[in-house]
Amino acid sequence: MLEYYINDILRSLFVLVIIGGGIYTVLRMNRNRIWHDVFRQIWSVPIARISFGVICLYLFVFLLDSISYPLFKEVNKKHVFVNSRTLLEVIYTPAREESYSAPMAKYQFTDKKMENKGIHPAGTNINGEDVLMNAFKGIKVAFTIGGLTTLIILPIGIFFGLIAGYFGKGADTTVTYVYSTLACIPEILLLIALMNIFGNGVLQLCIALGITSWVGLCRIVRGETMKQKNMEYVQSARALGQSHFRIIFKHILPNVMHIILITSILRFSGLVMAEVILSYLGLGVPPEIASWGIMIDQSRGELARDPMVWWNIITAFSFMFILILSVNFFGDTIRDVLDPRTRVKGVKA
Amino acid sequence: MVQNRSKFLLILILLILFHSCSNNPYKKEDIAGPILLSAYSSELKYVDPVKSYYSYEATVIDQIYESLFQYHYLKRPYQLIPCLAEEVPEPVVKDVMIKEPYQPRRFDRDKNEIFQKRTIQAISYTIRIKKDIYYAPHPSFTFNKEKKTNTRRLKAGDFLYAFKRIADPKLACPIFPVLVPKIVGLLQFYQYNKEALITIQKGDTLESIALKYYKDKKAASLISRLNKGINNKDLKPGKTKLLIKKPTDYSYPVSGIIIHDDHTLEILLKESYPQILYWLAMHFTAPMPKETIAYYRERDLKNQSEEMRLAIPFYLPYPVGTGPYILASRKPRYEIVLKKNPLFRNEFYPEEGMQEDRRKGLLDDAGKRLPFIDKIIFKYNPEYISVWNKFNQGYLDASGIGKEHFDRIIGENKRLSDRMRKKGVRLESSGASDIFYYGFNMLDPVIGGYSEKKRYLRQAIARAFNVEQYKKIFRNRRGIIPQSPVPPGIFGFQEKVESYNNFDLKKAKELLIKAGYKDGIDPATGKPLEITYDTAVSSGDSSASRPHLKFFKEQIEMLGIKVRIAATDLNTYRKKILDGNYQIFESGWLLDYPDPENFMFLLYGPNGTVKHHADNRANYDNPQFNELFEKMETMENTDERFRIIVQMSDIVNRDCPWIYLFHSEDYYLFHKWYQNVKVTDLINNSLKYKKVDPPLRMAYIKKYNKPVYWPVLLFFILLGASFIPAILTLRRKYR
Incomplete structure (x- = not known):
């Protein structure tokens, strides 16, 4: 019995630690004068404020859906684990219907009257599940895929980018060769091949996406490192006799950090969309998990139905659209603020 | 000279534009003649009769090849x-x-x-x-x-x-x-x-x-x-x-x-x-x-x-036979054209039929020489929706009804909607001689086996599955729920079988206790029993199959059992089936010939997939059943045979290697100019009996294909409107 609690607690803790870590880092950076200025500049852009609010809302739902506790039932005087229940399910527990029903409708498609009319703000799908709930659950999948993949990409991309950019010559040739080769294979084709090897699953999907998408980050970090390594501060560090390792991680890395931040945020939306495309091809997450890609895939036949079932695709689409739009706006603002070339005049220093 | 050429080009472009101002996918003479306009959805793989095994191939090649015998077009049961x-x-x-x-x-x-x-x-x-x-x-x-x-x-x-x-x-x-x-x-x-x-x-x-x-x-x-x-x-x-x-x-x-x-x-x-x-x-x-x-x-x-x-294996790339039609042309993924065979023997439309055939006018052409149609054009239409649209426009003579449209076209009492009837569309339905089912792998140590306990477990699962609900959600209530493996229209069909495991959750839970899994808990581990549903998910039909999987999972999990869905690609799935490495699967069977043996053999022991690489995917092997099968196999359709079939059904229902899903029921729509149609899923060479009335078709096409101009106009207005901001900006800049 305890093992189930530990299981759930560990899973919840993992998410809490990552999100808490993120908040802590931001707060910590805020103490630094330069970053404090940067945050103030970002905050002064209205669209960024709105986007940030939206992202926080999504994060909140993600958090609710990630914190879970186990449910038991008693059989033969023993407690038997049934499943985990998330906080989201506690707050929002829609009734289960037979089959399709339109948003706020009184009747289902099977002509069965619903017990409580209008309790499904976004209708139900063919299995009678609440579409809004599925869309909420889709947030978890999207953030897991976006976040986990970013965690996979970051070390690979940064490490190889720094190495290649700093040492040049053989190291550079090798790394460039590897990522050029990867970049030559059409991304979707490579993803399909990898998914066929790994099988369906969220973790597998993250790994596959990680393998295909570290190239962009690596390329940018490499370029930036090449630029930085000829700057005076690196040269003076070298003259002082510091080791390569120290130079790379102590001096260059902090100076390419802003680029990594921007790229990761902008890439995040790409990853969320990749999941949708793969699910549409039947290669994404396993069939029983609710994700936006699966909802959109599902609606392929539903749009041709008569009467049309539009709420599945519209709900999934708007959830995805709003998230990606917010992330992109937010990412753009960060770039504008951090990149001296695009720094907008109106933003107060 | 240059001016002349540009004028010429302009006229040419206009000509092309106006020429293609029609949604007609055929040549004009084709829709005006006694020609059948049909569709096909999968490219034919083989046209060699020795290898072709799919019904979509048979609809084409069976018009070209003929065999020693055929089925009477009108008489039922098949003769x-x-x-x-x-x-x-x-x-x-x-x-x-x-x-x-x-x-x-x-x-x-x-x-x-x-x-x-x-x-x-x-x-x-x-x-x-x-x-x-x-x-x-x-x-x-x-x-x-x-x-x-x-x-x-x-x-x-x-x-x-x-x-x-x-x-x-x-x-x-x-x-x-x-x-x-x-x-x-x-x-x-x-x-x-x-x-x-x-x-x-x-x-x-x-x-x-x-x-x-x-x-x-x-x-x-x-x-x-x-x-x-x-x-x-x-x-x-x-x-x-x-x-x-x-x-x-x-x-x-x-x-x-x-x-x-x-x-x-x-x-x-x-x-x-x-x-x-x-x-x-x-x-x-x-x-x-x-x-x-x-x-x-x-x-x-x-x-x-x-x-x-x-x-080396060599298959005939072009069909040559004695049949009423010859293959005139074939463009892969585009069209197949069949033409009348000039040397076709004298064959005549049947003079006898069933009672209702005379009323329906199916005997009006009795005794006339076959075939009636000069040419058949099959157009490649992989998506149902395009078939449906072309049918409505009159460019296809027949269409099935997808479940997307079913509720609108067919009402509660299984009658055609007024809108379609006004168009002169005719509805035909037929109970198909097929069966769909979920099967248990009888070789599996958990779910298979012939002991009482294993039997109860399978019966419990079968009783927990609400087929009626399944039919309602996924099949528009179409189809008959089987109670034995023999479908309607075949000798040995029974409407009601006493031993049938009908949906009854309470009973299912009792059976589960008898099987030793109270509330679905496996006493050996103290955790819920987990069973695996194996399926092949290909990218094409994932959106269609996913709700089915979910439905199955939720139904069975009412018992407290856990269902794991193992979705793999088709090749892995086939390998699993051949190795016997699966627990539950879905399958179906469409008859080869109208005989109960053709369905019972799916459960005959020596046809086991794992041991004998034949069609008994459940690997069901009950000596008692096998013995009865061998006896029934070679019998004529007598009362004795019927009794044996009843006995066999009881054995199957008791052992419960299958959860029955449905015998499908197909609905087809035909335009009024398409005549002599009797729906069947066994007679593939039926096109020679059919007839079209081209003037009726021409009138319909004219009536229902009036061009609509306003979207084009709207497009140009919007295009014009989109320039306005640009013009405004330019003006502001220059001022």
Whole structure:
């Protein structure tokens, strides 16, 4: 019995630690004068404020859906684990219907009257599940895929980018060769091949996406490192006799950090969309998990139905659209603020 | 000059624009003539009757090939009538002297084979073949003066050749495993031509072996490939055994098929097997002219020796038969066109039918010469929605009804909606002779087995599955819920079976306790019992199958059992099935011929997929059932047979290797100009009976295809409007 609690607690803790870590880092950076200025500049852009609010809302739902506790039932005087229940399910527990029903409708498609009319703000799908709930659950999948993949990409991309950019010559040739080769294979084709090897699953999907998408980050970090390594501060560090390792991680890395931040945020939306495309091809997450890609895939036949079932695709689409739009706006603002070339005049220093 | 040219170009563009201002996918003369406009959704893989196994292929090629028998178009239950044969023969039990070749074969001085003669008792079918039948014109035949074209009269030998092709190991005919134990001599032919192991002699090289067997040195690479890439260095005289594919020797006789003269054929069976006549009504046994095969072998395998040509599988790329139609043109993924066969024999529309056929006007053309339609155009339409739209526009003569539209088109009482009826559309429905089911793998240690407890477990799962709900959600309430494996329309169908495990959750839970899994908890682990549902998810149909999986999972999980869905790609899934590495699967079966044996054999032990690579995917093997099956298999449709079928159904329901889903019920829509249509899922050569009325079609197309201009106008207005901001900005800038 305890093992189930530990299981759930560990899973919840993992998410809490990552999100808490993120908040802590931001707060910590805020103490630094330069970053404090940067945050103030970002905050002064209205669209960024709105986007940030939206992202926080999504994060909140993600958090609710990630914190879970186990449910038991008693059989033969023993407690038997049934499943985990998330906080989201506690707050929002829609009734289960037979089959399709339109948003706020009184009747289902099977002509069965619903017990409580209008309790499904976004209708139900063919299995009678609440579409809004599925869309909420889709947030978890999207953030897991976006976040986990970013965690996979970051070390690979940064490490190889720094190495290649700093040492040049053989190291550079090798790394460039590897990522050029990867970049030559059409991304979707490579993803399909990898998914066929790994099988369906969220973790597998993250790994596959990680393998295909570290190239962009690596390329940018490499370029930036090449630029930085000829700057005076690196040269003076070298003259002082510091080791390569120290130079790379102590001096260059902090100076390419802003680029990594921007790229990761902008890439995040790409990853969320990749999941949708793969699910549409039947290669994404396993069939029983609710994700936006699966909802959109599902609606392929539903749009041709008569009467049309539009709420599945519209709900999934708007959830995805709003998230990606917010992330992109937010990412753009960060770039504008951090990149001296695009720094907008109106933003107060 | 330049000006002239640009003017010319402008006129040309306008002409092209106006010419294509129509949604008509056909040539004008096509829709105006007695031509059938049809659709197909999957590209034909084979047009060779020995290999083609799918019903979508049969709808095309069965118009071209004909077999000895066919089904009566109107009569139900289905009745066999002669097609190429003079009459349907009766089996005769008699002593027959057969001529078998010696092992090894012996020849006299004139190279004539010497046979060993032997008398056996056999079931004999003597079939007389119609005399005046010619093949459709084809360049592979020599010029026939009487018919003034390249053709040939049908001979009994063509049937023998077709049977030899069925038994040809290279061609892997799908019905061979069924026929082989039945027809005398077929197995010998197969074994003689099978792959062979040869022992290496001193001085042999791959090239010399290739030269010896294939008369072609280049075939050495083929031998190497067959033997895991062996090369000359690995050959050890006296020790190494090489696998080679023997060139199929069509001169090897089949002792059980005797040709008395050009128009009489005798088929000998080892045991009573009345279903043989049904097989003789399918395209597998259609007569095959030797010269046509030789013609295409010569054309397509130009650079190879004759032996090589016979050692690799070669399928006919173009169908040639005696049927009412010939293949006029075929463009892959675009269209297939069939034309009337000018040499088609005199065949007439049936004069008898069922009672309601006269009322429906199906007998109006009684006694008229077939076929009625001159040309059939099949257009490639992989998506249902485009079929539906073209049907509504009048560019297709018939359409199924997808479940997307079903509720709008067919009302509560299964009547056609007023909107469609006003258009003159006709609805036909038919209960299909098929069955869909979830099966348990009886070899599985958890879910399989024949002990009481395992039985209760399966029954519990079957009772927890709400089929009625399934039908309501996924099938628009279409279909009949099976209570035994035999579908309606087939002898042995029972509407109500006492032993049927109907949906009853309370009962299911009780059964589960009896099975030793109270509330679904496995006492051995203290955790819920987990069972795996194995399925193949291909990218094409994932959106369709996902809700089904979910539904199944949720239904069964009501018991407290956990269901894991193992979705893999098709190849892995097939391998799993062959290895017996699965617990629950979904499957279906559409009849080959109207006999209960064709459904019960899906549960016959010696047909097990794992052990015998046949169609019994549940690997169900109950000695009692097997015994009854063997008894029932060869019986005529008597009361006794019915009793046995009832008994078998009870055994199946008790052991519960299947959860029944449905016998499907198909609905079709036909335009009023498409006549003589009787819906069936067994008769594939039905297009010759059908008729179209082109003026009616033309009128319909004119009425329902009026161009709508406002979207074009709207588009241009919007396009214009989108310039306004740009113009405004420009103005501001210049001011």
